[in-house]
Amino acid sequence: MSAARSRAPWRALLAACAAVLPMSTALPAPTDPAFAQLLQLLAARRDGQVAFTEVQHLAMLDHPLASSGELYYRAPDHLEKRTLEPKPETLLLDHGVLTARSGARTHVLSLRDYPQVLPFVESIRATLAGDAPALERYFRVDFSGSLEHWTLALKPADASVARIVQEIRIAGERDVIHSVQIRQTDGDESVMTLGPPIGP
Amino acid sequence: MTAAARAALLWAVLALAAAAIAAHARYTADMSAFLPRQASATQRLLVQQLREGPAAHLVIAAIEGDDAATRAQVSGALAALLRSDPAFISVNNGDATQLERDEAFLFEHRYLLSPQVRAERFTASGLHAAIGESLDVLTSAEGVLLKPLFTRDPTGELRAIIDSLDAGRMPHNSGGVWTSADGARALLVVQTRAAGSDTDAQEAALAALRRSFAAALAPLPPARRAHLTLAITGPPVFAVAARTTIEQQVLRLSALSALLIAALLLTLYRSARALALTFVPVVSAALAGVASVALAFPVVHGITLGFGVTLIGEAVDYSIYLFIQNSPDFPRSVWPTIRLGMLTSVCGFAALLPSAFQGLAQLGLYSIAGLIAAALVTRFVLPHWLPRRLAVRDLSGLGSALATLLQRLRPLRFALLVVPLMAALVLCLHRDALWSRELTALSPIPAADQALDERLRADAGAPDVRFMVVVPAATPEGALSAADLVGARLAPLVEAGVIGGFESAARYLPAGALQRARQASLPPTALLRERLEPALAGLPVSAARLEPFVRDVEAARTAALLTPAMLAGTSFAHVLDTLLVRSGAGWAALLPVAGVGFGELSPAAVAAVRAALTAADPTAQLLDLKGEADRLYSGYLSQAVQLSLAGLAAIVLLLLLALRSPRRVANVVAPLILAVLAVAALLVASGHPLGILHVVGMLLIVAVGSNYALFFDRGSQAPEGSPPLTLASLLVANLATVTAFGVLAFSSVPVLADLGMTVAPGAFLALLFAALLAPVAPLAAAARRVAAVPGA
Numbered sequence: 001m002s003a004a005r006s007r008a009p010w011r012a013l014l015a016a017c018a019a020v021l022p023m024s025t026a027l028p029a030p031t032d033p034a035f036a037q038l039l040q041l042l043a044a045r046r047d048g049q050v051a052f053t054e055v056q057h058l059a060m061l062d063h064p065l066a067s068s069g070e071l072y073y074r075a076p077d078h079l080e081k082r083t084l085e086p087k088p089e090t091l092l093l094d095h096g097v098l099t100a101r102s103g104a105r106t107h108v109l110s111l112r113d114y115p116q117v118l119p120f121v122e123s124i125r126a127t128l129a130g131d132a133p134a135l136e137r138y139f140r141v142d143f144s145g146s147l148e149h150w151t152l153a154l155k156p157a158d159a160s161v162a163r164i165v166q167e168i169r170i171a172g173e174r175d176v177i178h179s180v181q182i183r184q185t186d187g188d189e190s191v192m193t194l195g196p197p198i199g200p
Numbered sequence: 201m202t203a204a205a206r207a208a209l210l211w212a213v214l215a216l217a218a219a220a221i222a223a224h225a226r227y228t229a230d231m232s233a234f235l236p237r238q239a240s241a242t243q244r245l246l247v248q249q250l251r252e253g254p255a256a257h258l259v260i261a262a263i264e265g266d267d268a269a270t271r272a273q274v275s276g277a278l279a280a281l282l283r284s285d286p287a288f289i290s291v292n293n294g295d296a297t298q299l300e301r302d303e304a305f306l307f308e309h310r311y312l313l314s315p316q317v318r319a320e321r322f323t324a325s326g327l328h329a330a331i332g333e334s335l336d337v338l339t340s341a342e343g344v345l346l347k348p349l350f351t352r353d354p355t356g357e358l359r360a361i362i363d364s365l366d367a368g369r370m371p372h373n374s375g376g377v378w379t380s381a382d383g384a385r386a387l388l389v390v391q392t393r394a395a396g397s398d399t400d401a402q403e404a405a406l407a408a409l410r411r412s413f414a415a416a417l418a419p420l421p422p423a424r425r426a427h428l429t430l431a432i433t434g435p436p437v438f439a440v441a442a443r444t445t446i447e448q449q450v451l452r453l454s455a456l457s458a459l460l461i462a463a464l465l466l467t468l469y470r471s472a473r474a475l476a477l478t479f480v481p482v483v484s485a486a487l488a489g490v491a492s493v494a495l496a497f498p499v500v501h502g503i504t505l506g507f508g509v510t511l512i513g514e515a516v517d518y519s520i521y522l523f524i525q526n527s528p529d530f531p532r533s534v535w536p537t538i539r540l541g542m543l544t545s546v547c548g549f550a551a552l553l554p555s556a557f558q559g560l561a562q563l564g565l566y567s568i569a570g571l572i573a574a575a576l577v578t579r580f581v582l583p584h585w586l587p588r589r590l591a592v593r594d595l596s597g598l599g600s601a602l603a604t605l606l607q608r609l610r611p612l613r614f615a616l617l618v619v620p621l622m623a624a625l626v627l628c629l630h631r632d633a634l635w636s637r638e639l640t641a642l643s644p645i646p647a648a649d650q651a652l653d654e655r656l657r658a659d660a661g662a663p664d665v666r667f668m669v670v671v672p673a674a675t676p677e678g679a680l681s682a683a684d685l686v687g688a689r690l691a692p693l694v695e696a697g698v699i700g701g702f703e704s705a706a707r708y709l710p711a712g713a714l715q716r717a718r719q720a721s722l723p724p725t726a727l728l729r730e731r732l733e734p735a736l737a738g739l740p741v742s743a744a745r746l747e748p749f750v751r752d753v754e755a756a757r758t759a760a761l762l763t764p765a766m767l768a769g770t771s772f773a774h775v776l777d778t779l780l781v782r783s784g785a786g787w788a789a790l791l792p793v794a795g796v797g798f799g800e801l802s803p804a805a806v807a808a809v810r811a812a813l814t815a816a817d818p819t820a821q822l823l824d825l826k827g828e829a830d831r832l833y834s835g836y837l838s839q840a841v842q843l844s845l846a847g848l849a850a851i852v853l854l855l856l857l858a859l860r861s862p863r864r865v866a867n868v869v870a871p872l873i874l875a876v877l878a879v880a881a882l883l884v885a886s887g888h889p890l891g892i893l894h895v896v897g898m899l900l901i902v903a904v905g906s907n908y909a910l911f912f913d914r915g916s917q918a919p920e921g922s923p924p925l926t927l928a929s930l931l932v933a934n935l936a937t938v939t940a941f942g943v944l945a946f947s948s949v950p951v952l953a954d955l956g957m958t959v960a961p962g963a964f965l966a967l968l969f970a971a972l973l974a975p976v977a978p979l980a981a982a983a984r985r986v987a988a989v990p991g992a
Contacts, residue, residue, distance in 0.1 A: 056339050060351060061740040065339050087336050100342060107342065117344060164344060188347075 035143040038150055041175045043130030047074040051195035052081075058188045071194065076129040079121065093121050119161060123154050123168045124180055139168070148173050204584035211581045215484060218491035225494030227443065228399045228501060245670060245783055246828045256396025257289075259434040260656045261409065262385040265427040270420070271386040272375035274428060277416035279388060285412065286393065287405040290774040293388040294371060294378030298771060305770045306361050307349070311722060311756035312715045313707070314357035315364050319721040321355065322728065322753075327735035330355035335739065352748040354741070364691070365707060371660050380659035385431075387660050391774055392436055399443050402436035433653040438645050446502040449949050457940040458482075461516060464935060468593050469523060477585055478519045481574040485515040488573035489566035496565055497558060503893075503951050504562040511567070513940035513959070514545070514904055515574035517933040521907075522578055523592055524929035535579055537914045538907070540858050542575040545903030547854050551847030552899075557836045560843070563896055567903070595932075599924025602931060606971050613972045619874050623881035636889035637834050646948065667801050669702070669791040669813060671820040676780055676787050681711035682817050683780075683789035689812040690791070698808050699801065700794040705779040708772035715761045722757045725750055793822070833892075840895045847899060851906070859913070864975075867916075868909040871969030872902045879962040893951045897958030904937055904959070905966025912974035930967060937963045 053068040069083040081091040089102040098121060100107040118138065126134040135141050138161075139154035154168040162185075169181040180192045263271050263278070279293040292298055311317055320326045334356040337346055349358060371378035371387050378387040390409065394401030409432065417425045458479070466475050489511060493500050518538055527533045545567070552564025627634065671686055673679035683706040693699045710718070723731065728750055732743045767773040779790045793809060795801045801809070806822065813820045855865040876898045883894060908930050915926060941963065944956025 058338070058347070060745050061335075062742055063740050065335070065740060067339065083340075089336070089340055091340070100340060102336070102340065117342065120344070184344075 032143050034145075034147045034150070037147050038143075038174075039130040039132050041130070041147070042128060043075075045075065045128070045130075045175050047072075048128075048197060049073075050197050052192050053195070054083075054190060054192040056188070056190040059186065070198065073125075073128050076131065077125060079125045079128070091121070093125055119154070119156055119165045119168060120182060123170065123182075124177075127152060127170050127177065207580045207584060211484070211577060215487055218487035221491040221494050222487060225490065226400070226499045227447075227505065228397065228439075228499045243828070243832065245788065245823065246825060246832070256435050257392040257394065257402070259390045259392060259406070259409065259432055259436055260660045261388040261390060261413075262380070262431045262656055262659070263388075263413075264385050264429050264431060266424060268375050268379075268383060268386075270424065270428070271379075272377045274413075274416050274420075275377040275386040275388060277419070278413055281412040281415055282388075282390060282409065285408055287401075287408050288390055289393045289777070290391040290771060291388065292378075292390070292771055293386070294373050295376055302770050302772065305767070305772065307353070307358050309756075309759075309762055309766075310353065310357040310361060311753065312710065312718055312759070312762055314360045314718075316355075316357060316360040317718040317721055322721060322723050322731070324731045324734040327355065327731060328737070328739070331735065331739060331741070334359075335741070351745055352752050354746055354749050361707075378660070385656075385659065387656070389660055391778075394436075396435055396439065399439050403440045403443075406432065406436060406440055431652060431656065433649070433656050438649070438653075441649065442645060443502055446505065446949050446952075449947050449952060450505055453943050453947055453952065457513075457943045460939045460943065461936045464932070464939065465516075465520070468595070468932060470593055471587065473587055474523055474592065477582055478516060478523070480582060480585075481519050481577040482511065482515045484577045485511045485570035485574035489570035492569035493562050493566050497562055501559050501562055503559055504566050511570045511574070513937040513963070514571065514900070516936050516940075517904070517907060518542075518574055518578035519582060520933045520936065521911075521929050522582060523586075524595060524932055525923075525925050526592060530583060531579070537910050538575060538578070540855075541907035541910050542571050543858075544851050544854060544906040544910070545571050547850040548844075548847040548899050548902050551843045551850060552840075552896075555839055555843055557839065560836065560840055560892075560896075571903070595928035596924045598931070599926070599928035602927045603924055606927075606974075609972060616874060616969060616972060619878050619969075623877035626881035626885050627877075630884045633889050634884060635834075635837060636891040637837075638830050665792045666824065666826050667793045667795075667806070667809075668823045668825060669793060669809070669820055670783075670823050671789040671791070671817060672783060672786060673789070674786045677711050677713070679780060679787040679789040680706045680709060681713060682820065683791060684711060684714060686789075686791060686813065686816045686820055689816040690793070690809065693805075693808055693812060697796060698805050700796040702791050702793045703775065703779065704791045705776045705789055708767060708770075709762055709764060709776055709780075712761055719757055719759075719761075722753050724757065725754045728753055837892050837895070840892050844895055844899050848902065851902065864913055864916075867973060867975050868906065868913050868970075871909055871973050872905045872966055874969045875901055875905055875962050875966035878965050879958055882961060883958065888954075888957065891950075891954055893954035894958045897955045897962065900955070900959045901962035901966055904963050905970065908934070908967045909970040912970050916975040927971075930971075934963060934967045 049070060049072045051068070052071050053066065056065045056067075058065070066086075067083050068085045069081065072080040072082070077093070077095055079093040083089040083091070087102070089100065092099045092101070098117065122134065122138055125131075126138070135152075135154070137157070139157055142153040142155075144151050144153070150172060152170045154170070156162040156165050164184060166183045166185045168183075170177060170179070171181075172178045177194050179194065181189065182191075183189045261278075263274050265271075275293045276295055279291050279295060282288050282291040306313060316330075321330055331354045334346070334350065334354050337343060337356065337359065338350060346356075346359070371389075372381055372383070373379065374383050375386075378389075379385060380387060392402060392405040394405060396402070410430065413430045417428055420428075462475055462479075465478055466472070469475055469478075490500060490505070493504055521534055521538060522530060525534050549564045549567040549571075552560050553568075555561045555564070669686055669690075671679060671682040673682050683704050687702070687704045687706055690699065690702050694701050706714075722728075729743070732746060732750070736743055736746075764773075764776060767776055779792075781788055781790065793801065795805065806824075809822050813822060852865060852869060855868055856862065859865055859868070879898065879901065880890065880894075883890060888894070911926055911930055915923075938960050941956045941958075941960035944952045945960055947953045947956065
């Protein structure tokens with residue numbers, strides 16, 4: 001394993017939007033009883049492993065980029081995204097620290113230091129964990145649908161993050177997530193579709 | 201004018217002059233006293249690094265209390281104030297302004313700075329690979345960070361530069377400012393402008409830092425201000441604290457010693473005037489000592505100042521002999537013995553004068569000047585000022601009682617043979633832990649402050665710089681290109697996890713030749729466009745999108761090369777200042793090397809770095825700052841021991857000349873050597889490895905003890921033996937000495953405590969041994985009035 005760890009300099013890249021951590025007061029949570037039920041259901045799950053495919057639409061690229069791999073989750077704060085195609089990469093979120101491994105390179109980011117990266121991973125983790133306080137700390141949460149067929153629309157609460165990420169829509173049925181759609185303010189978009197559970 | 205008036209006038213003039221010199225002297229407590237005057241190139245560089253190196257003026261400040269937002273706000277206000285203060289060369293609190301400037305610099309000059317810029321990277325296949333890799337990053341979690349730069353930097357040069365920087369351990373960032381890992385403290389890393397050895401300027405800078413903190417709090421409501429505190433640490437903080445502690449303790453302990461001795465003497469003298477007179481030689485000695493050191497050396501060291509306290513013990517003895525022995529014929533009866541005792545001490549301390557170490561030479565000079573002044577004042581000034589009828593308490597009774605006691609103890613003298621045997625045994629048993637080899641043993645910094653330092657350093661990711669590669673060269677350009685070669689050899693060690701990382705000036709200012717080579721490897725616009733077409737085949741990006749890239753490459757091809765001035769305003773400017781330094785007649789590039797994690801370099805890592813250096817540049821060497829400093833201190837210590845032995849030889853020679861009898865000399869010297877051996881054994885057995893100040897303390901035992909032994913020697917030469925009053929005066933003088941040094945033993949300043957715990961027991965033992973080993977039983981001679989046969 002490579003020891004070439006680089007963490008902090010990435011902060012230099014963030015300067016343009018260097019940011020205050022989300023500190024805005026949380027809006028009242030949706031009062032829909034189905035939302036509370038959903039969170040309870042999600043929080044009851046201890047772990048899970050699913051296949052995913054992801055399609056990214058970037059305006060500056062001529063065609064979308066597709067990737068696929070596996071998503072592994074263990075309650076409450078361990079989330080691993082193992083991309084297998086087209087290029088192996090592992091993204092590991094553990095206790096608020098994000099580690100990206102690709103080939104011989106390892107990058108470690110603390111989410112607290114990188115509010116811009118936070119919505120991309122924390123949205124999924126907090127939803128999987130049924131972690132209402134985390135969701136409400138970072139996002140304005142809008143619940144729609146029913147327990148059998150729900151959609152969570154998350155809008156970043158922090159202004160500097162909201163300049164980059166417009167909205168995250170997570171859809172699913174009961175404690176199973178079907179898709180995560182992330183729309184950026186510049187029109188770029190990624191859609192991750194989660195498949196059925198796979199064996200460990 | 202009478203002789204008395206002339207003496208008094210001369211004394212007054214000299215005392216005033218000395219006081220004026222002492223008042224204008226400069227004082228320091230830094231390590232420079234431990235550095236030799238004639239040093240090797242490595243030692244000179246070490247000295248330079250300790251004084252002016254990157255570590256020497258680094259201050260870490262932590263803001264604690266209240267909530268994160270308030271701490272961030274205060275951190276910003278404090279940073280702004282400090283940045284406008286010329287006392288600081290760099291102020292970093294992790295805020296966006298500084299980061300923006302740094303990022304803009306790296307981005308603007310990326311084609312001159314990136315280690316990846318080579319001709320093959322800009323061929324069609326090189327471009328294809330580089331752009332493909334950037335696209336991979338773009339779709340990963342970090343992509344959001346890189347997206348805005350992609351069309352200008354599709355080959356990822358900024359990423360390459362950042363990857364090459366050693367910044368794996370920067371502080372956390374929260375609320376836009378640096379914080380500790382738990383977010384409870386806001387952190388600032390500040391470099392003061394003044395040299396590390398300029399303690400006065402460092403003190404002023406720290407005061408400015410505290411004032412700015414108070415000013416940064418001003419906009420807050422008073423109730424909240426009280427919750428916010430500032431903690432600072434770093435070498436400048438330690439230097440100032442060390443000096444303050446030493447000064448305070450010197451003052452407090454001198455006062456306490458003086459008070460105790462005054463109480464003792466007042467009960468004996470029953471005369472305030474006599475008591476006041478007692479302190480005239482003491483004050484004269486201290487003034488003469490400080491003044492002569494201030495004249496002979498550029499700065500007076502704190503240790504020397506601390507030594508001043510110790511002269512109370514010695515200088516007060518002279519006046520005690522004058523007052524208590526109360527001899528009508530002082531100049532002829534008592535003075536010759538005092539004079540010989542003084543000359544003996546001077547001989548001992550003169551051995552320190554040629555020391556290559558300033559601190560040791562200062563101690564020697566201070567003692568010599570002080571002792572001569574005290575003795576001369578006692579002989580030529582004091583007698584004129586004595587009250588006509590000095591009603592000192594009659595101590596003949598005490599003297600006779602002492603004589604009787606000594607007579608009873610006399611059969612025990614043969615038991616003294618056990619002392620050298622026991623001492624030799626103890627010293628032999630502890631031979632591995634006999635000497636204290638670490639310079640830090642002298643540090644007066646309390647453990648709590650050292651713990652704070654460790655905590656804040658861990659927070660700030662600023663480990664103590666211990667290992668540093670030094671690359672010498674004739675010119676800055678030469679040093680930079682040599683540093684680049686060395687860096688290329690060290691990088692694989694970082695990759696392999698052998699070392700944690702390294703820093704180098706060449707990263708921010710590559711040598712001119714390298715910059716030109718990088719420029720030359722960039723293709724002209726037409727050629728680049730031509731190559732981009734095939735390079736982008738199969739990639740989801742079109743050449744038209746990368747026009748900004750083409751423009752930037754063309755600009756970089758013809759841009760002016762980077763100069764040191766262009767780094768101004770970035771945090772890399774001070775990296776350059778501290779890592780590219782003048783060294784002797786030439787220059788040196790310094791590459792601090794950090795261990796893996798937060799640890800130090802393992803011996804294996806040191807060997808690997810040395811091997812890499814041999815391959816890269818045979819003139820480069822790895823400097824172990826702590827190891828080198830400890831080696832210097834060891835050298836200092838062994839020199840002190842050697843010089844002390846030479847001093848002992850000089851004392852024996854002087855006594856041989858003065859006493860003209862090897863037997864009498866042996867009788868004078870034996871109790872002193874026994875006392876020194878016994879004290880050394882006591883110290884080592886009680887877990888105090890011997891350090892420099894213990895050795896100096898032993899010289900003091902010899903200096904003080906020689907007076908006692910010489911008085912007994914004089915007694916053995918007089919038909920009536922030692923008069924009871926002489927015995928009494930010796931006991932009183934000894935009490936004064938033991939009091940003065942006993943007080944020191946409780947100091948929290950190691951140098952003072954070491955002196956105290958050596959001299960206090962040593963002086964007592966010297967008197968005891970001298971009395972027991974006196975050639976003639978004092979009482980037998982005094983009481984029976986039998987003519988003594990020397991050596992009987």
